[in-house]
Amino acid sequence: MEERCQVLFPCSSSDHGVDKRTWCAAQPTTTSSLSDQKMKNKEEGKPKSRKKKEREAKFAFQTRSQVDILDDGYRWRKYGQKAVKNNLFPRSYYKCTQEGCRVKKQVQRLSGDEGVVVTTYQGAHTHPVDKPSDNFHHILTQMHIFPPF
DNA sequence: CGTATTTGACCCGCGC
């Protein structure tokens, strides 16, 4: 099956006032220190390990595809799904199954444009891709993005 | 039986 994913446009700040600016949050600003550590343990307050939490590079792009999950060659494990406001379709959260690789990605299908899927990547992989996908590489090329993917 | 997905609970930052 060849899911033809046509990249529409990356999330650039040079918008024309479209309602797609919410995805451009790739700013390294210390927006908020995510508590990626154990948050469940409220018993232990461990006030340590409070370092600067610089945000990982995050970039998003939209594609026109029939399937939500684009095959970029990596293996992802779904760890969450939440419904966002102003969107009829839920947003899916994925994590790279590679050990030590904390790359996250979220997929969101736009309501209104059912064929449009927004994919947001966060972080860089520590391991090379095992199953290269020419399709995904083509998308990155169109976006002028060439990370160590 | 091991691994991935599902799904509700939980947590946190922010706006009011």
Next chain:
DNA sequence: GCGCGGGTCAAATACG
């Protein structure tokens, strides 16, 4: 201070 919106965990379930 509280409620909302968004992000993550983890137990249960599905699937090979």
